[in-house]
Amino acid sequence: MPVSTLNTHAIRGMITRLHDPDYSRWAAQIRATNGCRQPIHLRGRVDHIDRATGELLHRYTTRTEPDGVLRVPCKTRRASRCPACAETYRADTYQLIRAGLTGGKGVPQTVTAHPCLFVTLTAPSFGTVHTRREKKGKTLPCHPRRDAATCPHGRVLSCTVRHASDDERLGEPLCPDCYDYTGSVLFNALAPQLWRYFTDALRRRVAKAAGLTLRELRGQATIAFAKVAEYQRRGVVHFHAVIRLDGPDGPASPPPAWASADVLADAVRHATSAVTVTTPDAADEPAHVLRWGAQLDVRPITLDGDLTDQAVAGYIAKYATKAAECVGTLDRRINPLxxxxxxxxxxxxxxxxxxxxxxxxLDELADLRLVQWAHMLGFRGHFSTRSRGYSTTLGDIRADRTTYARNEEITTGRLPLFDEDTVLVIAEWQYAGKGHSLGDALLAAALTGTALPASATSGGGESR
Incomplete structure (x- = not known):
């Protein structure tokens, strides 16, 4: 469809919506989604019934809503799909991480005295790639080599370009034919398992440092963590993690005197170098032994200085909303055909x-589900995870938001005040589509002050 036709269609849709008698309610729904790009459309009703008498106390139905649907946020975590919902996820993750550093959300403030580290675990090298290097504020040449070798494919393994931060060559191999694409994909696929082995080795090392068995360690100290995965431009993931030493009852109890930041840092360095993961030996692909990269960053988190609780929480929360888009892949699954x-x-x-x-x-590697996760370059783990005793949960944070919204509806009279123990709530919902028409997308962006979605110029629309 030509752009001029799209613009005409969008303008007509805007005019129709603006003249709709239910425009005010539609606008209220849009504001309630906080600018979600692809709101979910639900059709149905909610009944509040007195358990003792069977009397219908209150009914909400979408029949009286604009277009007969209720629009709710899509709640995706990916900024590439919906910046508004991703911002909510980022803010929730920030509160979760910071609560484990300074207290709050059910975590006592005394947790600030517990040894806590910010750790970055990287992937090994799979080949030389274009990179941006800086020193004292100056950009350095990428890979300058005075006597650069020539690879078997006839390429000189040197680059003297001072790459800009938006240079599309960043992350690209100097020689694609020399690059270990197999190792890169397998590392991504097995990175979650490598992390699990790392945490097991970490506990064993801490126990050994204290002269304890693992069972005895649980009676004196526990290790809590929260981590996020980040894609590097070369297409492999590395992990940023907050790792904390607590007492036997988690953040509510102080760690023993021997449990210091130095003990924890030593355990991190040991565990990083000690663990490996071996892939199955396939007929057309020999086994690969995978391990963490040589680059390891271990720094204590402080209440002031360069690495504060706010900085760490913000850093982790930012990457919790990103995926592999920086590598130049697609934000959807790709069919092998x-x-x-x-x-x-x-x-x-x-x-x-x-x-x-x-x-x-390959049958031997089928369990890795590499075909299904090809758009993620092999990585199929959760981007943001935490141990059970780190702090609060995203579910609890969302429940608090739901309670707040319900109380606001009661205060404004949209929902009656009732005793949950004596009232039965029956809800019936059906999925009725998602997204916006062209005209609605333009109006929604204006109402909420959000960026115009790509569908507004590509012809995408809503389904009802």
């Missing part, structure tokens, strides 16, 4: 995805 050459992919990402398809076809 798709023509990769026709998709809008960076060449490096295209090769990584093709390698996922190749390895995923």
């Amino acid at each position: 798709d023509d990769l050459a026709a998709l809008p992919l960076r060449e490096h990402a295209r090769r990584l995805i093709a390698e996922c398809f190749r390895l995923g076809a």
Whole structure:
């Protein structure tokens, strides 16, 4: 559809919506979604019934709503799909992380005295890639080599370019044919398992430092953590983690005198170098031994200075809303039957995805589900995770928000005040589509002050 036709269609949709008698209620729904780009449309009702008498006390139905639906946020965590909902997820993650550093949300403030580290675990090298290096505020040449070697494919392994931060070559191999695409994909797929082995080794090392068995350690100290996965431009994940030493009852109890930040830091360094994961030996692919990269960053978190609780919480929360888009892949699953050459992919990402398809076809590697997670370059773990005793949960934070919204509806008279123990709530909901029409998307962006979604210019629309 030509752009002029799209604009005309959008303007007509805006005029129709603005003249709708239910426009005010529609606008209230849009504001309630906080600018969600692809709100979910629900059709149904909610009845409040007196348990003792069976009397209908209150009924909400979408029949009286604009278009006969209720629009609710999509609640995705991905900023590339919905910046508004991703911002809510980022803010919730920030509160969760910071509560484990300074207290709040059910965590005592005494947790600030517990040894706590900010740790970054990286992937190993799979080949030399274009990078941006800085020193004292000056950008340095990428990979300058006075006597650079020539690889077997005839490429000189040197780059003297001072790359800008938005240079599309960043993360691309100097020689794609020399790059270990197999190792990169397998590392992503097994990074969650490597993290699990790391945490097990961490506990064993702390117990050994204290002269205790693992069972005895549980009676004196516990290790809590929260982590987030971040994609590097070269297409592999690394983990940022907050790791904290607590007493036997978690953050509510102080750790023993021997449990210091130095003990924890030593355990982190040991566990990082000690653990490996070996892939199955397939007929067309030998076994690979995977381990963490040599680059390891271990720093204490303080209440003041460069690495404060606010800085760490903000850093982790930011990456909790991102995925592999920085590598140049797609934000959706890719069918193996798709023509990769026709998709809008960076060449490096295209090769990584093709390698996922190749390895995923091997029976011995089927459990890694590389085909299903090819768009994520093999990584299928949760981006943001925490141990059970770190702090509050995202579920609790969302429950508090729901309670607040319910109390506000009672205060404004939209919902009657009732005793939950004596009232039966029966809800019936059906999915009725998602998203906006062209005109609605423009109006929603104006109402909420959010960026105009791509669907407003590409012809996307809502389904009802």
